[in-house]
Amino acid sequence: xxxxxxxxxxxxxxxxxxxxxxxxxxxxxxxxxxxxxxxxxxxxxxxxxxxxxxxxxxxxxxxxxxxxxxxxxxxxxxxxxxxxxxxxxxxxxxxxxxxxxxxxxxxxxxxxxxxxxxxxxxxxxxxxxxxxxxxxxxxxxxxxxxxxxxxxxxxxxxxxxxxxxxxxxxxxxxxxxxxxxxxxxxxxxxxxxxxxxxx
Ligand code: HEM
Numbered sequence: 001x002x003x004x005x006x007x008x009x010x011x012x013x014x015x016x017x018x019x020x021x022x023x024x025x026x027x028x029x030x031x032x033x034x035x036x037x038x039x040x041x042x043x044x045x046x047x048x049x050x051x052x053x054x055x056x057x058x059x060x061x062x063x064x065x066x067x068x069x070x071x072x073x074x075x076x077x078x079x080x081x082x083x084x085x086x087x088x089x090x091x092x093x094x095x096x097x098x099x100x101x102x103x104x105x106x107x108x109x110x111x112x113x114x115x116x117x118x119x120x121x122x123x124x125x126x127x128x129x130x131x132x133x134x135x136x137x138x139x140x141x142x143x144x145x146x147x148x149x150x151x152x153x154x155x156x157x158x159x160x161x162x163x164x165x166x167x168x169x170x171x172x173x174x175x176x177x178x179x180x181x182x183x184x185x186x187x188x189x190x191x192x193x194x195x196x197x198x199x
Pocket of ligand 1: 026051063121152
């Protein structure tokens with residue numbers, strides 16, 4: 001195997017590790033936001049503690065750098081693949097998901113993460129609980145969060161199905177397990193706006 005191939009494989013593995021970092025954050029974030037169902041004090045107190053902890057700036061730096069790395073490698077891999085000469089050099093993509101649809105989903109998810117992070121990081125932490133009520137009273141925001149969570153779920157399903165193989169741990173593609181995990185995550189996040197709408 002030549003050094004270009006080795007480098008390509010290494011970058012793909014690093015991209016998978018960056019994706020996994022986000023996956024673990026998303027699980028942590030889900031449990032954090034689920035405190036919403038325990039009431040205003042628990043929710044705001046949890047985020048006051050998180051924002052004041054030494055761990056928080058490290059978390060933000062890790063999330064920022066890993067998402068930029070993941071997106072950069074995804075785009076450069078796609079561009080290299082597009083410019084490969086001849087069909088036989090092109091990487092196949094799951095037939096069920098056309099490449100443009102997958103990219104559109106990834107773009108929607110990335111847009112959601114930018115909008116949501118900006119919105120949350122510019123809100124006073126002591127008011128987060130009431131701000132969420134305000135945010136989810138706007139139909140436009142419900143649509144943004146709805147599409148964001150949907151796009152996240154499909155992207156995560158693709159990632160979780162392939163990650164073991166990419167990292168060389170197993171040749172299995174655990175479609176069903178990945179499906180159960182992403183449905184649980186999607187429903188968990190959706191329970192916040194749903195809880196507010198039907199309170
Ligand atoms: C209805 C669903 C969601 C709710 C109610 C929610 C709520 C929140 C809240 C309250 C914060 C503020 C944290 C703070 O000030 O410390 C936050 C931050 C953040 N959220 Fe979400 N979130 C949701 C879904 C998501 C999803 C699906 C993602 C990722 C794909 C995400 C990624 C982030 C990021 C990156 C931050 C900034 C870092 C942090 O403070 O943890 N959120 N979210």
